[in-house]
Amino acid sequence: xxxxERQQTIIDIVNEEHKVIASDLSRRLSVSEDTIRRDLxxxxxxxxxxxxHSGALRKGPPVQDFSTRREIFNETKSNLANKALHYIEDDMxxxxxxxxxxxxxxxxLPLSLKGTVITNxxxxxxxxxxxxxxxxxxxxxxxxxxxxxxxxxxxYEALSTMRADLYIMGVYNIDPEIGISIPRSSEALIKRKMAxxxxxxxxxxxxxxxxxxxxxxxxPTDHLTYLITENVHPDIKRLYEKQGIxxxxx
Amino acid sequence: xxxxERQQTIIDIVNEEHKVIASDLSRRLSVSEDTIRRDLxxxxxxxxxxxxHSGALRKGPPVQDFSTRREIFNETKSNLANKALHYIEDDMxxxxxxxxxxxxxxxxLPLSLKGTVITNxxxxxxxxxxxxxxxxxxxxxxxxxxxxxxxxxxxYEALSTMRADLYIMGVYNIDPEIGISIPRSSEALIKRKMAxxxxxxxxxxxxxxxxxxxxxxxxPTDHLTYLITENVHPDIKRLYEKQGIxxxxx
DNA sequence: TATTTCTTTGCATGTTTGTGCCTCCTTGTT
DNA sequence: AACAAGGAGGCACAAACATGCAAAGAAATA
Numbered sequence: 001x002x003x004x005e006r007q008q009t010i011i012d013i014v015n016e017e018h019k020v021i022a023s024d025l026s027r028r029l030s031v032s033e034d035t036i037r038r039d040l041x042x043x044x045x046x047x048x049x050x051x052x053h054s055g056a057l058r059k060g061p062p063v064q065d066f067s068t069r070r071e072i073f074n075e076t077k078s079n080l081a082n083k084a085l086h087y088i089e090d091d092m093x094x095x096x097x098x099x100x101x102x103x104x105x106x107x108x109l110p111l112s113l114k115g116t117v118i119t120n121x122x123x124x125x126x127x128x129x130x131x132x133x134x135x136x137x138x139x140x141x142x143x144x145x146x147x148x149x150x151x152x153x154x155x156y157e158a159l160s161t162m163r164a165d166l167y168i169m170g171v172y173n174i175d176p177e178i179g180i181s182i183p184r185s186s187e188a189l190i191k192r193k194m195a196x197x198x199x200x201x202x203x204x205x206x207x208x209x210x211x212x213x214x215x216x217x218x219x220p221t222d223h224l225t226y227l228i229t230e231n232v233h234p235d236i237k238r239l240y241e242k243q244g245i246x247x248x249x250x
Numbered sequence: 251x252x253x254x255e256r257q258q259t260i261i262d263i264v265n266e267e268h269k270v271i272a273s274d275l276s277r278r279l280s281v282s283e284d285t286i287r288r289d290l291x292x293x294x295x296x297x298x299x300x301x302x303h304s305g306a307l308r309k310g311p312p313v314q315d316f317s318t319r320r321e322i323f324n325e326t327k328s329n330l331a332n333k334a335l336h337y338i339e340d341d342m343x344x345x346x347x348x349x350x351x352x353x354x355x356x357x358x359l360p361l362s363l364k365g366t367v368i369t370n371x372x373x374x375x376x377x378x379x380x381x382x383x384x385x386x387x388x389x390x391x392x393x394x395x396x397x398x399x400x401x402x403x404x405x406y407e408a409l410s411t412m413r414a415d416l417y418i419m420g421v422y423n424i425d426p427e428i429g430i431s432i433p434r435s436s437e438a439l440i441k442r443k444m445a446x447x448x449x450x451x452x453x454x455x456x457x458x459x460x461x462x463x464x465x466x467x468x469x470p471t472d473h474l475t476y477l478i479t480e481n482v483h484p485d486i487k488r489l490y491e492k493q494g495i496x497x498x499x500x
Numbered sequence: 501t502a503t504t505t506c507t508t509t510g511c512a513t514g515t516t517t518g519t520g521c522c523t524c525c526t527t528g529t530t
Numbered sequence: 531a532a533c534a535a536g537g538a539g540g541c542a543c544a545a546a547c548a549t550g551c552a553a554a555g556a557a558a559t560a
Contacts, residue, residue, distance in 0.1 A: 002271070002305055002307070005307075126372050136392070138388070142385065142388075143385075158404065
């Protein structure tokens with residue numbers, strides 16, 4: 001990756017996320033922290049960003065486009081994603097479906113990560129366009145625009161011919177007893193299939209989704225291998241761990 | 251290969267790929283790195299590209315966030331797209347593959363348009379997220395990141411089960427006698443298949459692609475139903491119309 | 501055709517740039 | 531105040547670069 005290119009990427013990330021941590025950038029861009037520091041220093045002296053201890057801040061007034069972006073980027077999700085990164089290694093076959101949290105995770109994948117990503121979500125696929133060591137396999141189907149994922153019989157059949165090491169499931173509702181659920185049956189069906197072809201299943205959930213339920217059950221919670229959350233009450237934690245799930249919180 | 255010719259090739263590559271690395275160009279064009287460096291230096295002093303350490307960048311809009319949209323937007327392409335709109339009606343099944351011109355067309359489709367769009371390009375699919383009356387069917391496959399289209403055997407087989415009224419083909423090279431060609435055989439194969447399952451075929455081409463050729467033939471030009479171009483010389487116009495193609499220019 | 505002139509190219513040379521590592525210093529946090 | 535995390539500056543190495551030069555072509559002229 002060219003230096004200028006990398007610095008432009010840093011500018012984009014700072015503008016989008018409002019603050020960056022040098023060590024995070026180092027991982028995401030797959031260069032040493034020293035290089036990142038030098039970049040930040042340079043960009044600061046150009047006046048493009050504001051350098052601070054351990055990272056940098058966005059400079060100047062928020063742009064017009066800002067309010068929409070704020071909805072997309074969310075610090076909590078970014079933190080969850082950082083924790084999930086620990087379970088991702090080179091040469092894995094990842095299966096990733098839709099959702100903004102998953103999209104955030106993909107943005108934070110190291111550029112040098114090697115492996116295969118299978119996805120039915122066009123935004124996820126596009127977000128991987130700069131990851132030169134990742135082969136992206138798209139599962140086709142009928143685009144369900146509300147969540148930007150492909151669904152339907154074609155999707156189901158394509159999945160039947162594949163397998164994955166780790167499924168990163170986008171979760172809408174989860175309850176320790178009822179399980180994982182979602183308002184659309186067509187999505188539930190595909191998610192269930194995805195879980196069944198994967199060795200391990202990982203889900204990142206924000207607190208607002210914990211202990212909520214909707215109409216269509218995807219699977220019981222004990223189908224999850226890893227559950228990544230924000231701080232949760234120790235009682236709840238025990239409730240999940242009793243089922244053999246590795247629960248990660250802060 | 252002549253110097254001038256080589257430099258033009260470099261310009262084309264930079265425009266297409268947004269960045270180049272000197273050592274890559276050296277291999278691709280089969281000249282020494284010194285020569286490439288001299289070329290890049292020259293082109294930079296002409297102001298055509300932006301020279302950076304170890305390569306060069308495309309000039310013009312500094313890729314700043316949402317200005318990427320502006321970058322893709324190009325008046326010529328927009329004009330071509332406007333003309334293409336005349337051939338698109340409600341309740342058609344459209345097959346649309348990749349390319350920035352096709353993406354521009356999709357952006358200009360009326361929000362109220364009713365129908366079906368089949369595509370193997372994630373950006374095209376995403377651009378249709380606000381068209382509530384259009385059903386989007388994505389063809390899966392292995393994502394070819396350079397052109398952001400899905401290719402491969404899965405793509406081919408999925409296409410075999412479908413048909414379309416109008417195929418809007420993204421064209422890289424066209425010559426009245428040689429036909430439509432493209433540098434990658436995998437893309438040529440898919441485009442040929444797409445043409446074969448569609449009743450009509452439409453292509454928008456900017457003048458810089460007219461009368462150019464590359465290695466892999468997609469199909470002869472007379473497979474096109476409509477060819478939309480900028481102003482072209484009457485002789486060329488006749489050349490195409492002789493083959494039964496409806497040629498639209500300004 | 502032969503010869504001269506000019507351009508282009510590749511190679512050899514020393515120089516500069518970009519990056520990672522190391523050591524020592526600074527900052528923020530407990 | 532103690533301690534860990536972050537940062538500055540120097541060093542080292544490889545990759546990329548500029549420059550000069552000579553050989554190979556191309557173009558022009560005799």
